[in-house]
Amino acid sequence: MAFSVVAVNRWPGIGAAALVAALVLGTLLAVVLRSEAGQSLGASDWAAVRFTMSQALVSAGLSVMLAIPVARALARRTFPGRSVLITLLGAPFILPVIVAVLGLLAVFGRNGWVSQGLESIGLPPVSIYGFHGVVLAHMFFNLPLATRLILQGWQDIPSERFRLAAQLGFDAKGIARLLEWPMLARVLPGAFAIVFAICLTSFAVALTLGGGPKATTIELAIYQAFRFDFDLGRAAFLSCLQMAIAGTAAVLALTVSSQTGFGRGFDRVTQRWDARSALTKLLDTLLILCAAMFLILPLTAVVLAGLPALFALPNSVYHAAFLSLSIALTSTVILLLLALPLAATIAQSRTGLTESIGFLSLAASPLVIGTGLFIVLFPLADPFALAVPVTALVNAVMALPFALRILVPGMRDVLGQYGPLAQTLGVQGLGIWRLLILPRLRPQIGFAAGLGAALSTGDLGVIALFADPQRATLPLQMYRLMGAYQMETAAAAGLLLVVLSLFLFWICDKGGRWRA
Amino acid sequence: MKYLTFVAGIIGASTAFAETPELTIYTYDSFVSDWGPGPMIEAEFEKTCGCDLKLVGAGDGAALLARIRLEGARSDADIVLGLDTNLTQAALDTGLFVPHSVSADYNLPIPWQDDHFVPYDWGYFAFVHNADLTPPTSFSALADSDLKIVIQDPRSSTPGLGLLMWVKTAHGDAAPQIWEGLSDNILTVTKGWSEAYGLFLEGEADMVLSYTTSPAYHLIAEGDTSKSAAAFEEGHYMQIEVAAKLASSDQPELADAFLEFMVSDAFQSVISTTNWMYPSVTPQNGLPDGFETLIKPEKALIVPSADAPALRDQALAEWLSALSQ
Numbered sequence: 097m098a099f100s101v102v103a104v105n106r107w108p109g110i111g112a113a114a115l116v117a118a119l120v121l122g123t124l125l126a127v128v129l130r131s132e133a134g135q136s137l138g139a140s141d142w143a144a145v146r147f148t149m150s151q152a153l154v155s156a157g158l159s160v161m162l163a164i165p166v167a168r169a170l171a172r173r174t175f176p177g178r179s180v181l182i183t184l185l186g187a188p189f190i191l192p193v194i195v196a197v198l199g200l201l202a203v204f205g206r207n208g209w210v211s212q213g214l215e216s217i218g219l220p221p222v223s224i225y226g227f228h229g230v231v232l233a234h235m236f237f238n239l240p241l242a243t244r245l246i247l248q249g250w251q252d253i254p255s256e257r258f259r260l261a262a263q264l265g266f267d268a269k270g271i272a273r274l275l276e277w278p279m280l281a282r283v284l285p286g287a288f289a290i291v292f293a294i295c296l297t298s299f300a301v302a303l304t305l306g307g308g309p310k311a312t313t314i315e316l317a318i319y320q321a322f323r324f325d326f327d328l329g330r331a332a333f334l335s336c337l338q339m340a341i342a343g344t345a346a347v348l349a350l351t352v353s354s355q356t357g358f359g360r361g362f363d364r365v366t367q368r369w370d371a372r373s374a375l376t377k378l379l380d381t382l383l384i385l386c387a388a389m390f391l392i393l394p395l396t397a398v399v400l401a402g403l404p405a406l407f408a409l410p411n412s413v414y415h416a417a418f419l420s421l422s423i424a425l426t427s428t429v430i431l432l433l434l435a436l437p438l439a440a441t442i443a444q445s446r447t448g449l450t451e452s453i454g455f456l457s458l459a460a461s462p463l464v465i466g467t468g469l470f471i472v473l474f475p476l477a478d479p480f481a482l483a484v485p486v487t488a489l490v491n492a493v494m495a496l497p498f499a500l501r502i503l504v505p506g507m508r509d510v511l512g513q514y515g516p517l518a519q520t521l522g523v524q525g526l527g528i529w530r531l532l533i534l535p536r537l538r539p540q541i542g543f544a545a546g547l548g549a550a551l552s553t554g555d556l557g558v559i560a561l562f563a564d565p566q567r568a569t570l571p572l573q574m575y576r577l578m579g580a581y582q583m584e585t586a587a588a589a590g591l592l593l594v595v596l597s598l599f600l601f602w603i604c605d606k607g608g609r610w611r612a
Numbered sequence: 613m614k615y616l617t618f619v620a621g622i623i624g625a626s627t628a629f630a631e632t633p634e635l636t637i638y639t640y641d642s643f644v645s646d647w648g649p650g651p652m653i654e655a656e657f658e659k660t661c662g663c664d665l666k667l668v669g670a671g672d673g674a675a676l677l678a679r680i681r682l683e684g685a686r687s688d689a690d691i692v693l694g695l696d697t698n699l700t701q702a703a704l705d706t707g708l709f710v711p712h713s714v715s716a717d718y719n720l721p722i723p724w725q726d727d728h729f730v731p732y733d734w735g736y737f738a739f740v741h742n743a744d745l746t747p748p749t750s751f752s753a754l755a756d757s758d759l760k761i762v763i764q765d766p767r768s769s770t771p772g773l774g775l776l777m778w779v780k781t782a783h784g785d786a787a788p789q790i791w792e793g794l795s796d797n798i799l800t801v802t803k804g805w806s807e808a809y810g811l812f813l814e815g816e817a818d819m820v821l822s823y824t825t826s827p828a829y830h831l832i833a834e835g836d837t838s839k840s841a842a843a844f845e846e847g848h849y850m851q852i853e854v855a856a857k858l859a860s861s862d863q864p865e866l867a868d869a870f871l872e873f874m875v876s877d878a879f880q881s882v883i884s885t886t887n888w889m890y891p892s893v894t895p896q897n898g899l900p901d902g903f904e905t906l907i908k909p910e911k912a913l914i915v916p917s918a919d920a921p922a923l924r925d926q927a928l929a930e931w932l933s934a935l936s937q
Binding site for chain 1: 640641642644645646647648668669674675677678681682683686688702760765766767768773795798799800801802803805806807809810811813814815816817826829830833888928931932935936
């Protein structure tokens with residue numbers, strides 16, 4: 097094994113993993129201990145499990161399958177606005193559900209642009225409600241993420257490999273067989289597992305577009321157990337079930353994904369000699385256009401809805417925006433402090449245990465984590481005083497699986513290829529981070545930090561349990577505005593949220609990217 | 613010397629702050645928002661109480677009760693404001709609430725008698741539609757029409773639960789048939805009121821489950837006459853919103869004072885145009901202009917709070933099985 101030599105101390109990573117496990121499993125345990133003997137799972141719960149699994153499988157499968165050609169097109173084309181488009185790819189993922197759904201409905205809804213267009217040529221309107229609506233919305237959220245994860249894989253192939261392939265006269269098929277398929281075999285299972293886990297915990301999207309109680313997900317069943325029946329035991333049991341399903345998916349994905357990298361390169365800009373034909377150009381252009389339309393039209397609707405009131409936002413919205421920003425920045429720092437050592441430990445270990453822990457938080461129910469933390473912290477301290485640090489920490493842990501997916505493959509390559517050299521040169525401890533890992537992993541760190549910051553800005557999660565009225569985050573303030581009939585102001589707050597999140601994402605990602 | 617006075621000022625201010633008793637009220641989110649009653653209520657009460665009123669938003673009514681159950685007797689809250697009669701029995705069963713001594717001349721459609729919970733406002737659930745639509749006049753007529761409605765999930769939202777209780781009290785054993793008839797009219801079900809109302813305003817559905825008072829918001833706050841509520845022959849289910857004092861309160865006198873304040877003119881005159889509900893005690897100046905345009909249901913439906921938990925579980929089971937086919 098190239099990385100049998102331990103270049104980086106494993107213990108900080110193991111500590112980070114233990115902290116995450118304690119947070120996710122400890123909160124679950126707190127909920128269990130606080131519960132009274134509850135009822136067991138009924139037929140409706142199992143129906144929820146079946147619906148959740150099937151929609152998550154279809155949503156993740158389609159998102160990842162469609163992301164492959166889009167990522168390939170983006171990887172082999174340069175055009176003006178490409179980097180803006182790649183940043184915009186991050187947008188749907190961080191939108192609060194209600195904003196994204198209203199954006200999608202403006203395009204695909206009963207009264208939306210597509211239906212209006214169809215009507216004008218005498219065709220019946222489309223219906224977005226039902227299983228296909230859930231899948232469509234999940235693709236809107238996750239296609240961009242899958243595309244970015246796969247695009248990262250393409251960019252991890254050193255340009256020298258493509259140069260060599262071109263010199264040896266390989267055509268597109270040969271390049272696909274020798275370079276692209278091995279890369280995909282390494283990246284796809286993880287991307288699938290992560291999108292699957294996201295779709296698994298979906299709740300408001302699945303309910304709103306699913307059309308009714310048939311579209312009950314496990315997360316909604318947890319909600320019911322907690323809010324309707326106050327049956328904490330059942331909530332905790334359902335949460336375990338949700339984690340077990342996602343955990344199984346993660347373990348399966350890690351088992352089938354091959355781990356070899358591509359060796360090192362000189363980080364030159366990749367040129368693709370295999371994709372020069374007019375046909376591939378046309379195809380790539382079409383693909384990029386379609387993907388861009390699919391993502392940008394609903395976003396445009398969000399912008400159009402938010403613009404009228406954007407410059408008349410009340411101060412409370414700006415206060416909320418400021419709080420969201422500070423939580424996002426704190427959360428990003430915590431995220432990197434957890435993710436980097438953890439990624440180094442995972443890259444040097446042959447078991448999937450630590451990586452599975454990284455996945456745990458993705459499948460954990462935010463409601464259960466929030467409730468558990470509340471139970472643990474309430475006797476010790478004022479929950480309102482802890483609102484900000486707790487939210488930052490939980491957001492960091494929730495973003496950890498994404499960060500790991502982004503960091504681990506690169507970390508594996510860096511430590512595998514340069515670890516022995518570092519060892520020979522006697523570079524140790526922090527030096528290895530400063531001289532080797534941080535410079536070489538810059539793009540991945542930037543991407544991970546950007547995603548973490550943006551996710552944290554848009555998160556509603558635990559703050560809802562801990563917030564006091566003077567300290568609402570932007571998404572929470574948005575919901576409060578809607579609850580007070582202030583739909584226009586809420587739309588403007590939603591737009592502000594998109595702008596802020598994208599800005600944070602862009603800054604971090606820009607800091608890291610040198611050739612995307 | 614300047615510094616000394618400055619320091620003395622700070623110390624003086626902070627001791628004064630420390631001596632100001634704090635009354636903590638847990639309520640739902642829209643109550644505390646800038647447009648809700650919260651800011652005005654806080655200012656009005658603090659004028660007379662010599663205290664610091666702290667309003668804490670915690671989701672909606674059901675989330676509020678879950679929060680109180682989690683905190684138990686250790687809760688910082690002195691008062692919980694925002695439960696409705698569907699939730700009061702469960703709240704009472706926790707044993708966390710104590711009786712009040714408020715008496716008032718309530719203007720509720722039903723006689724009010726409750727030792728623990730003081731009503732501060734009420735409203736009727738109703739389907740809101742655009743004024744140019746000729747609305748159905750009953751659930752059966754709605755089921756027979758092609759109209760599309762958006763409702764809220766009873767498992768995650770209090771209006772959603774209100775609709776279940778409405779159909780159940782109006783139709784009793786025939787409720788499952790009503791739901792089967794409605795199933796092709798239900799465009800979708802949302803997590804909460806905001807999502808549903810948003811969909812309706814975007815033109816996705818013909819009607820949305822809300823309150824008879826929703827058109828008053830559009831009329832009074834926006835000068836928009838385009839929204840109406842449909843009057844149903846079988847009557848409309850009522851939501852009566854209440855507050856109660858917690859046994860664990862460290863400010864029991866202040867809490868009593870607040871419950872008294874709640875049924876006074878200063879509180880009640882704010883409610884109709886901030887919470888967009890009917891005040892439980894009509895203020896001296898009456899209801900604001902525009903409220904006279906609202907529909908007035910002939911029959912007010914409500915489940916006695918003691919029967920609510922059992923009926924709620926039965927209605928949910930019927931709803932789920934009718935709409936899951």
